[in-house]
Amino acid sequence: MAPSRAGSFSSTERRNIAIYIIGIMFYKIGLESFNGAIVSLAADRFEAAHTFGKIGALNGLNQAMQVVGSILVGPLVKA
Numbered sequence: 001m002a003p004s005r006a007g008s009f010s011s012t013e014r015r016n017i018a019i020y021i022i023g024i025m026f027y028k029i030g031l032e033s034f035n036g037a038i039v040s041l042a043a044d045r046f047e048a049a050h051t052f053g054k055i056g057a058l059n060g061l062n063q064a065m066q067v068v069g070s071i072l073v074g075p076l077v078k079a
Contacts (some may be wrong), residue, residue, distance in 0.1 A: 035062055 009017065039055060046054050 042058055043051055043055055062078060
């Protein structure tokens with residue numbers, strides 16, 4: 001039978017992990033809301049002929065920055 005990992009963290013560590021996870025969730029909600037607002041503003045600001053190409057570039061840049069952020073955060077999440 002495999003050892004249980006639930007006992008490997010103290011109650012303070014479990015509380016801190018929960019706070020950290022909730023903080024990340026709030027951050028992601030805020031980031032996605034902000035990103036949606038920026039895309040909406042950009043759609044209104046760009047010329048009609050180039051709107052969707054530029055919005056596609058913005059979305060691609062957002063995806064690339066999320067990849068970079070995931071790579072930077074990855075080592076922090078080691079268990």
